[in-house]
Amino acid sequence: MISTPVPCFAYVREEGRWPSYHRCERKGVVEREGAWYCKQHDPIAVETKRAARFAAWDTKMAEDGARRELEGHKLATWDMLLEALNKVYDTTHDPAIELIAADAIDKARETR
16 A cells, blocks of 8 residues: 655745745655654654754854953043043143153043
């Protein structure tokens, strides 16, 4: 007795301007709740891929947030150092230190 392959139960969107759907043409290889699905449309596989995609997105967003927080901290530290250099420049009467501080202040303002 030759059994005919059962088609996948999932509906897929056709290409074109207007949305229309048809049954997936692949043969079903996994049975879930009485319906057969191909490997691509298996509900468990779809949910696993979706969860992995969301986990990767959450990780990326956490890394981006940490990076932005670190950049903000660096800028705040940079501003405090620049302010300290300005105070040294304003209060020092040694020409060599004034020259070094003035150069450092100018470079800091250029890179900010």
